[in-house]
Amino acid sequence: MSGLRIRGLSAGYRGREVVRSLDLEGIAPGTVTALVGPNAAGKSTLLRAMAGLIPASGSVVLDGEDLLALDLDARSARIGFMPQSLPHRVSLSVFESVLVALKASGGAGRMDPRARVMAALDRVDLGDLANEPLDRLSGGQRQLASLAQAIVREPRLLLLDEPTSALDLGHQFAVMSMARSLAEAGGIVIVVLHDLVLAARWADRVAVLRRGALRAFGPADDVLTPEVFADTWAVRGRLMRSPLGVPYLDVDAIGRDTPPE
Amino acid sequence: MTVQAPGGAPALAAHDRRVRRRLAILLLLAAIALCGFVLDVSTGPANLAPGQVLRALLDPGGVGRGLASIVWDVRLPIALLALGVGAALSLAGAEMQTVLDNPLASPFTLGMSSAATFGAALAIVLDLSVPGVPQGWLISVNAFLFALLSAMLLQMLARLRGIAGPETIVLFGIALLFSFNALVALIQFVASEQALQQLVFWTLGSLSRASFDKAGAVALVIAVTLPLSVASSWQLTALRLGEERAASFGVPVGRLRFFALARISLLTGTAVAFVGVIGFVGLIGPHIARLLVGEDHRFFLPGSVLAGAALMAFASVASKIIVPGVLIPVGIVTALVGIPAFLAIVLTSGRRG
Numbered sequence: 001m002s003g004l005r006i007r008g009l010s011a012g013y014r015g016r017e018v019v020r021s022l023d024l025e026g027i028a029p030g031t032v033t034a035l036v037g038p039n040a041a042g043k044s045t046l047l048r049a050m051a052g053l054i055p056a057s058g059s060v061v062l063d064g065e066d067l068l069a070l071d072l073d074a075r076s077a078r079i080g081f082m083p084q085s086l087p088h089r090v091s092l093s094v095f096e097s098v099l100v101a102l103k104a105s106g107g108a109g110r111m112d113p114r115a116r117v118m119a120a121l122d123r124v125d126l127g128d129l130a131n132e133p134l135d136r137l138s139g140g141q142r143q144l145a146s147l148a149q150a151i152v153r154e155p156r157l158l159l160l161d162e163p164t165s166a167l168d169l170g171h172q173f174a175v176m177s178m179a180r181s182l183a184e185a186g187g188i189v190i191v192v193l194h195d196l197v198l199a200a201r202w203a204d205r206v207a208v209l210r211r212g213a214l215r216a217f218g219p220a221d222d223v224l225t226p227e228v229f230a231d232t233w234a235v236r237g238r239l240m241r242s243p244l245g246v247p248y249l250d251v252d253a254i255g256r257d258t259p260p261e
Numbered sequence: 262m263t264v265q266a267p268g269g270a271p272a273l274a275a276h277d278r279r280v281r282r283r284l285a286i287l288l289l290l291a292a293i294a295l296c297g298f299v300l301d302v303s304t305g306p307a308n309l310a311p312g313q314v315l316r317a318l319l320d321p322g323g324v325g326r327g328l329a330s331i332v333w334d335v336r337l338p339i340a341l342l343a344l345g346v347g348a349a350l351s352l353a354g355a356e357m358q359t360v361l362d363n364p365l366a367s368p369f370t371l372g373m374s375s376a377a378t379f380g381a382a383l384a385i386v387l388d389l390s391v392p393g394v395p396q397g398w399l400i401s402v403n404a405f406l407f408a409l410l411s412a413m414l415l416q417m418l419a420r421l422r423g424i425a426g427p428e429t430i431v432l433f434g435i436a437l438l439f440s441f442n443a444l445v446a447l448i449q450f451v452a453s454e455q456a457l458q459q460l461v462f463w464t465l466g467s468l469s470r471a472s473f474d475k476a477g478a479v480a481l482v483i484a485v486t487l488p489l490s491v492a493s494s495w496q497l498t499a500l501r502l503g504e505e506r507a508a509s510f511g512v513p514v515g516r517l518r519f520f521a522l523a524r525i526s527l528l529t530g531t532a533v534a535f536v537g538v539i540g541f542v543g544l545i546g547p548h549i550a551r552l553l554v555g556e557d558h559r560f561f562l563p564g565s566v567l568a569g570a571a572l573m574a575f576a577s578v579a580s581k582i583i584v585p586g587v588l589i590p591v592g593i594v595t596a597l598v599g600i601p602a603f604l605a606i607v608l609t610s611g612r613r614g
Contacts (some may be wrong), residue, residue, distance in 0.1 A: 051506050076511030083509070087502045089364075095276050097502060100557075104499035105511025114276070118269040130272035141323065149506065189478040 002063050003028045004188050006156065006238045009058035011049035018045040020212045021058065022246065025204070029156075032179055032189045034199035034220075036207035037050060038233050043192045044084060046209065050190070051081040062157055062188070071107045080155035084162045084192075086142050087134070094121065094137065094145050095130040101149040120152040121145075125180060140164040149181060158182060160191040176202040196224060200239055200247035208232055220247065283560045286553050290567035294344065294511035297574025301340040304581045307331055343577040343591070344470040344570040346532045350539060351526040351546025351569020352483070355562055356490060358547055359497050360502070360521040367543035371415055371430075372437030373408045374540070377533040378464055379441045379448075380407030385460045386452040395446025400463065401475075405534035409439050416519065427504075464608040466539040466592020468577055475535040486524040487566065493517060495556035501556050502588045541595040542569050542576075545603050552606050556570035572599050 004027040012018040019042040027033050035043045049056035052068060052075050060067045067075060090097070094125060121127045123193045124144040129137065134145060143166050160179065164172040172195075180202055183189045193199045199206050200220035208215040208223055210232045216223040224239040229251070237251035271486065295487070303314045310327070317324045317332040354367040361370075368374060380403035383389040390399045418433050445464075449457055490497075496517050499507040508514050532539070549572075550564030576598040580591045 048505070051509055053505055072508075072511045072513055076509060079509070081506075081509035083503060085503060085505075087506070090501050091551050092498070092501065093276070093279065093555070094271065096498075096557050098556070100495055100498045100502065101506075103495040103511050104507065105496075114273055118272060121272075122269060126274060127269045130269060131275040134404045145504075149502070150509075 003060045003061075004190075006050070007059050007061070009046070009049060009060060011045055011055055011056035013045075013054065013056055018042045018212050019056075022046065022209075022212070022214055023213055024207060024217060027188055027190070028186055029186055030183055031132050031204040032183045032191065032202060033205045033207055034203035035190060035192045035207050035209060036194070036196060036199050037215070041209040041232075042212040043209050044161050045212075047081070047161050047190065047192055051075075051159055053081070067157075076105055077153060078156050079155060080150035080158045082146050082150040082158075082160045082163055084165065086139070086146060086166070090134055092134050093131050094134055094148075096124055097134050097145055098148045098152050101152050116152055116154075117148075120148040123151065124148045125174065140168060140171040143167060144171070144175070144202060147178065156187050156201070158187055158189045159184075160189065161190050162194065164195065172198060196220075196239065197249055198246055200224065274473065283554045283557075283564075285540040287560060287563055287567060290550075290553070290564060290571060291367055292572060294571035297571050298340050298344055298580065301343060301574050301577045302332060302336045304578050305331070305336060306586060308339055331606075338471040338473050338476055339468045339575065341473070341476035342468055342479065344537065345476055345483065346468075346536050346539065347569040347571070347573025347576075348566045349479055349483055349528040349541050350543040350571075351488065351550075351565045351572070352487065353525040353532075354543030354569075355547035355550065355565035356497070356521045357525050357543075358517045359500055359556075359558070361431055362500070363427065363431055364540050364548070365544070366431065367540075367545065368452040368525065368533070369438070369538075371411065371434030372439075372441055373411050373439045373526065373529045374533050374538045375441035375445065376411035377404035377408040377530065378538060379444050380404045380410075381402065381463050382445050382448040382452075382460050385463065386448050387458045401534040403532045406538075407441075408530035408533055409526055411441070412522060412530070416522055416526075417490070424576065443573060445550035462590065463537045464592075466537040467588075467590040468536055468580075469588055470535070480537065482527055483566070486528055487562070489520070490562050491559065493521070497521070497558040497562075498556060498594075499597060537590075537592060539573075539592045539595055540600045542572050545599045546572055549603060549606055572602065575602075 006022060006024040008194055009022045010017055010020055035046065037043050048054045050060050054065045056068060062078060067078065095117060098120055099113060102113045102116060117207065118127060121130050124147050126144050126148060129141065134142065137145065145162060146162060163175050168174060176198060179189045179191055203220065204217060206220045206223045207217045208228055216228050220239060229235055231236040234254065235251050236253040237249055240248050240250050242248065299314055301576040303311045313328065314332060317328050321329045321333060357366040357368065358364055372383055379426050384399040384403040390403050394402045412498045413436060414429060414437065416429060452460060461609045496512045499510050499512050504514050546569030547565045550561055554560040554564040572595065574581060576591050576595040579598050580589045580594045583589055
C-alpha cells in the first residue's frame with residue numbers, strides 16, 4: 001500500500017471548518033502534486049492538517065500508516081513542511097537554521113548531522129552561503145534555506161506552501177525542478193501554487209480545491225478546463241500548450257457568469 | 262527522498278570556528294562578570310584594593326578581622342545577590358523573548374513585577390500576609406506569591422486551546438501590569454507616610470537587604486532552572502524560526518511554552534521578592550547576549566545569564582560611587598549602566614558588518 005490517500009479529512013480554526021470531508025486518493029510515490037484553487041479555498045489549511053499542525057479528523061494514510069495517529073517525533077521524521085511565511089530578525093546562520101531542524105526532536109537518524117545539513121544546503125544550492133546570517137540573505141535565498149530545513153530529515157512526504165511566492169523566474173524554476181528531483185528520488189511532493197502555469201509545467205497531477213472540497217484531480221490538461229476556470233476562479237480561461245508543449249494560460253474575461261466557449 | 266553526498270568541508274570548518282568564537286565570548290563574559298563582582302566587593306565607604314579583597318575572600322583568617330568582616334558580612338552578600346538577581350532576570354527575559362516571539366518581552370512585560378509589588382504593598386501597608394511567615398520575610402514571601410499568582414493566571418490562559426497565541430499572552434500580561442499598578446496606586450493612596458516611603462523604596466529595587474540566605478535561594482533557583490532551559494535549547498532555537506516550522510520539526514510548542522513560563526515565573530518571583538523591582542536587566546541582558554553570540558540557545562541562554570550577572574554587578578558598583586557615601590537603589594542605576602553598554606555593543610557589532 002504505497003502512496004498517499006486522504007479520506008474524509010476535515011480541518012479548520014476555532015470551530016470554523018475550512019476543509020470539509022475531503023477525499024484525495026491515488027497520489028503515487030515519485031510524483032509531484034500541485035494544490036491549486038482561489039484564495040480561501042483551503043489549500044494551506046489542507047497542507048497544515050496533513051502535517052498535523054492543526055486539529056483534523058479523517059485519515060491521511062502514507063504507505064499504509066495513518067499520519068494523523070502518529071506522535072510528533074514520528075510525524076516529523078516522515079513529513080517535511082515548508083510554511084509560507086519566512087522567519088525574520090533571527091540571529092542564526094543558514095547552517096544553524098538547518099541544523100536546528102535536525103536537532104529539535106528525536107528520530108533524526110544516525111548519520112553525522114553536520115554532513116546532512118551540508119548535503120541539504122548543497123541540494124538547494126546554498127552550500128556557499130552556509131555561514132551567512134539568515135537575515136542577510138535575499139528573499140529567494142531565504143526561501144531556499146526554508147526548503148533545506150524541510151528536506152534535511154529526508155522525509156517521504158514533502159509539503160510546500162507556496163514555495164515560489166517570493167521568487168524571481170530563475171529561482172521559481174530552481175525550486176520547482178528541485179521539487180521534481182526530490183520526488184524522482186521516491187518521495188511524494190505536494191505543493192500549493194497560485195501560478196497555474198508552474199503547476200501545469202512541473203506537477204504530475206493537479207488538485208483543484210474550491211470552498212474546502214476537491215473540485216477536480218488529475219493531469220493538468222484534463223483538469224484545468226474552461227468549466228473549472230469558470231466555476232473555481234470565476235474567469236473565462238483555459239490551459240494552452242505551445243507547439244513545443246510548454247503550457248500557458250489564456251484568460252480573457254472575468255466573471256462567474258461568463259459562459260465557457 | 263535522499264539528499265546527495267556531503268561536501269562543503271570549508272563551510273563546516275567556518276561553522277566550527279564560529280562555535281569556538283562563541284565559547285570564547287562566553288568565557289570573556291564570565292571574566293567580565295567576575296571582575297564586576299570583585300570590583301563590587303571592593304567598592305564602598307571603606308575603599309579596599311581588589312588585591313585585599315581577593316586575599317580576604319580566599320583566606321579570611323589571614324587578614325584583619327575588620328577587613329574580613331567588611332568583605333564577608335557586608336559586601337559579599339550584596340555582590341552575590343547582585344550576580345544572582347542579574348543572572349535570574351536576564352535568563353527569564355531571554356526565555357520570555359523566545360517563547361513569546363517578542364523582543365520587548367521581559368519579566369516586567371507580563372506584569373510579574375507589578376504583581377510582586379502589589380504583594381509587597383499588602384505586606385508593607387496593610388500588614389497582610391500568609392499566616393506563620395516570620396516578620397522579616399513577610400514582604401519577600403508576599404512578593405514571591407503574587408509574582409507566581411500572575412504567572413499562574415498567564416499559564417491558565419496559555420492552556421486555553423486555540424486562543425493563546427503569543428500575542429494574546431503579551432496583551433494579557435500588559436493588562437495584568439496595569440491592573441496591579443492600579444491596585445498598588447490604590448494602596449499607596451491609603452498608606453501612611455512611613456509605609457508609603459518604605460513601599461516606594463521597595464519599588465526602586467535595592468540590594469541593601471541582601472543576605473547569604475537570599476543569595477543562596479536565588480542561586481538554588483538558577484541551579485534548578487538553567488539546566489532545564491539549556492536542555493530545551495534546540496527546541497527554543499527552533500521556535501525562533503516560527504511556531505509552525507518548529508512544530509513541523511517535532512517540537513511540542515505548547516508544552517515548551519508552558520515549562521518555559523513556569524521557569525520564568527520561578528526566576529522572576531525569587532529575584533523580585535528579594536530586591537524589589539529591577540527593570541532593565543531582563544530586557545537588555547538577552548539583547549546583549551544575542552548581539553554577541555547569536556540565537557543558538559546553547560550559547561544564547563548562558564550568554565544571557567552572564568550578561569545579566571555582569572550588568573547587575575557593575576550597576577551595584579555604580580550605585581555606590583555615583584553619590585559617594587550614599588547607596589542609591591540599584592534599580593535606578595541599572596538603566597544608566599545598561600544603556601551605554603548596550604549602545605556600545607550595537608554600534609560595534611554594526612561596524613563589524
